[in-house]
Amino acid sequence: MKAAPACPRCDSTKTRKVADSPIKGKWELYACDYCHYVWRSTEDLTGIDKRVEYLRQKAVHVWE
Numbered sequence: 850m851k852a853a854p855a856c857p858r859c860d861s862t863k864t865r866k867v868a869d870s871p872i873k874g875k876w877e878l879y880a881c882d883y884c885h886y887v888w889r890s891t892e893d894l895t896g897i898d899k900r901v902e903y904l905r906q907k908a909v910h911v912w913e
């Protein structure tokens with residue numbers, strides 16, 4: 850199984866796949882455990898506001 854990509858918003862690698870498309874292989878849905886961002890593999894993420902430092906400081910860490 851392919852590893853989930855790093856979070857496009859906070860660069861965390863604490864990400865996981867949460868769902869597959871109903872039509873197999875169309876897209877995957879990923880979630881970041883760090884900043885709770887959720888995205889599809891087919892989304893255009895180039896314009897995303899990357900606030901890495903801000904998010905790492907402000908993220909609510911539910912597992913702590």
Ligand SMILES: [Zn+2]
Pocket residue numbers: 856857858859860861881882883884885886
């Ligand atoms: Zn994130």
